[in-house]
Amino acid sequence: MSNFVSLHNHCWASNLRFIDCINRPKEMVQKAIDLGFNGIAFTDHESLSAAVEILKVRDAIQKDHPDFKIIFGNEIYLIDQSELNNTQNYYHFILLAKDSIGWDQLRALSSRAWGRGYVERGIMRVPTTYQDIEEIVGSNPGHILASSACLGGRMSKNILAHDVSAANQFAQWCIRVFGADSFAFELQPSDNEEQIQVNRALIKFSAHYNIPYIITTDSHYLNKEDFAIHSAFLNSKQSSDRETEKFYRFTYLMSEEEMTSVLLAGELTTEEIEAGLRNTVLFTQGVQTFDFRHTTIVPRIKLPEFSLNKSLYRDGYKAIEYFYNSHDPQDNFLMYQIEQGFIKKKIDITPDRLNRINTELDVLQYIGSQINQSLSAYLNLTVNIIDIAWQVSLVCPGRGSSTGFYINYLIGITQVDPLKYDLAYWRFLNKERAELPDVDEDFQPEKTAEIIRLLREAYGEDNVLNCATFKTESLKSAIINSGRGLGYNNDEMQALASIVPEHRGQLYTLNECINGDDEKGLEPVPGFLDKFENYPGLLEAVRKIEGLPTNPSIHASALYVFNNGYLSQNSLMRAPNKTKITAFNMHDSDDLGALKMDVLRTDAQSKLAKCLELLLADRQIEWQGTLRATYDKYLHPDILVYDDPKMWEDMAQGRITNLFQFETMVGAVAIKRGHPQNVQELAELNSIMRLQSDGGEQPIDRYVRFRDNPEAWDLEMMEEGLNLHEMEILHKYLDQSHGVSSSQETLMRILMDPEICNFTLGEANSARKAVAKKQAAKLIQLKKDFYAKGEGNG
Secondary structure, X not given: OOOOEEOOEOOHHHHOOOOOOOOOHHHHHHHHHHXXXXXEEEOOEOOOOOHXXXXXXXXXXXXXXXXXXXXXXXXXXXXXXXXXXXXXXXXXXXXXXXXXXXXXXXXHHHHHXXXXXXXXXXXXXXXXXXXXXXXXXXXXXXXXEEEOOOOOEHHHHHHHOOOHHHHHHHHHHXXXXXXXXXXXXXXXXXXXXXXXXXXXXXXXXXXXXXXXEEEOOOEXXXXXXXXXXXXXXXHOOOOOOOOOHXXXXXXXXXXXXXXXXXXXXOOOOHHHHHHHHHHHHHHOOOOOOOOOOOOOOOOOOOOOOOXXXXXXXXXXXXXXXXXXXXXXXXXXXXXXXHHHXXXXXXXXXXXXXXXXXXXXXXXXXXXXXXXXXXXXXXXXXXXXXXXXXXXXXXXXXXXHHHHHOHHHHHHOOOOOOOOOOOOOHHHXXXXXXXXXXXXXXXXXXXXXXXXXXXXXXXXXXXXXXXXXXXXXXXXXXXXXXXXXXXXOOHHHHHHHHOOOOEEOOEEOOHHHHHHOEOOOOEOOOOOOXXXXXXXXXXXXXXXXXXXXXXXXXXXXXXXXXOXXXXXXXXXXXXXXXXXXXXXXXXXXXXXXXXXEEEEEEOHHHHHHHHHHHHHHHOOOOOOOOOHHHHHHHHOOOOOOOOOOHHHHXXXXXXXXXXXXXXXXXXXXXXXXXXXXXXXXHHHHHHHHOOOOOOOOOOHHHHHHHHHHOHHHHHHHHHHOOXXXXXXXXXXXXXXXXXXXXXXXXXXXXXXXXXXXXXXXXXXXXXXXXXXXXXXXXXXXXXXXXXXXXXXXXX
16 A cells, blocks of 8 residues: 545536536445555545545445545635635635534534625625634534645635735644644645645745645546546537636646656655655545434424323233323323324224224334334424415325325324225334335425424524435436537537437436346347447547536435434425425435424315315305315215215216326226226225236226126136136235236235235335336346245235
């Protein structure tokens, strides 16, 4: 191993405000290891967004390279508080976390910078002030390393302006705030005359203050030969050519030999260069290895005063007894809400309902103990969010697996009684999948901003953040943008990009176009590679650019809720429209322990709201004091009439417009052909119309055929060799859907039947996922397991 740690490097996270870099963390770490470096630091332009990905890269190399250091940093824009909104210069400055406290300080500084962000000259400016650093770092020093950065740093600018006094003042401030052992002057290899001048001056400042100087490469691309690709990327979205030669010619991850060669040509001596390289190791000796990932932390809402009547208490119901007697008030309040559900809905407490509640509470208790979080707190929070949303918006009856949980129905998370429709609780939560559930709720799209405002008022401004998502370069955009950057004809690039196919709404990747994907069932695109032969450098550029994140946006539904402010688990950024968002995408935010809640939006809720408005205006119904009370009296699923033949006939004949989930032509055809007579059949059709076979009879055709001629199904089963008992088993599961396995729950029930496959719940769930995602390789194995277990059961 050499005596060098690369301390100034950029990856895709530097692209989130402007196009800047084509590096990816995995490739950077691997090259640093190949070059024999002791470690590498990631210092993106006011961005920490790649940190979780970097952690996962560290996980992957830890076993083989346990001593290799990966350092988390940030290249901030440092100005004085008086310069906010009043400067032409945003000076670069490097910060590196020595430990977990330093990481927290980086997040606090970054959040403050983004929190005050403002647009200037078309760019989101996110400056950090001297005062911020003095407050956050100065109050607990010793956890951050700092260096003077590149030619864009204040130290370099002062040197080039021959302002020795200002340079000295800045150096003295850095030493005072960070400490003499935690600040370094930064030299960089380049043939740029300004950089050569700065390098020589910084060595003199280093000697004067007895402060180390270090050598960095300010890496924006990986290899020397990637310069043209990086230039193409920088120019891909500009109306005119962007200067790349002067600033970026040497900004790649150099070997020690390359750095030495360039620096020697820049008038440094071998001894000076060796000292600068060696100082990177000495400077980072105190950097610790730490991990900031965390299991999900469920916020605990402030509970109102409540009194339990223990109306559900019975001997033998251990889970109910546990929640009644729990020392956690969140458990007690959940029981209170369940009790209130029986009272409000005027439901009798029957043995089957008690059994279901006891079973579901047992699952809640078990999973909570496994993940060390209160699922009662999660459900109470979900109810509270729904209650807040009802102040301004209609809330949907529920969707997905949450509708199968009876407790959800009783406490108001869902509005459909799962016992009435034999919905399975285990699709929502079960002991074989010890994790937090996921509740999807739909609200009126036009009310989303107001709902989020109310949530922030209720929980605190810093306890609610929209989730970030990062737009990535698709293969099509990579072809077009690379071609533009390389100077190729735009029409020809558009034509080449048009060849890229889609699969289930997703564009093929370059690898899928060239090699296909057996798991997804994708075939290669014939002759795709040949198309690149007339455009030298294009394929290489596309390989580098495809998939790179380029700018942040707001996730369509994900919202994160925190107990003690976002800084306890996340960090702040802003979307281009200045909305506050997490600094990390959804999966990374999950890894950091933040709790995601989905605030979905469907036009159906807006249409229902308009319907309610018109009914009130026409005095067909009366306002009940609140939106929720009015809805509950007239539109709640529990009070709607489902046995009106005219309604079902109007539906089948297309006389009911805007029928939810059936608005498309496919839906209209399915309704007409399926002619449902009840809610269960309507739900079956909603599933069946989405199914497609690879050839032959389609599921909707099979459904109609067996519905019209039930004997045809029995005949088909007999022809396949099933005996009467085996036919009875399938009738038990498929009678309602006329011989078609329409839903994921039905598939799982069949697979778990002791007389069929006797799959465990976990195995059945894995099979469900393989079928739903059409994972070809897993489906092949599933078929083998299906027959093997079936034969094993006789």
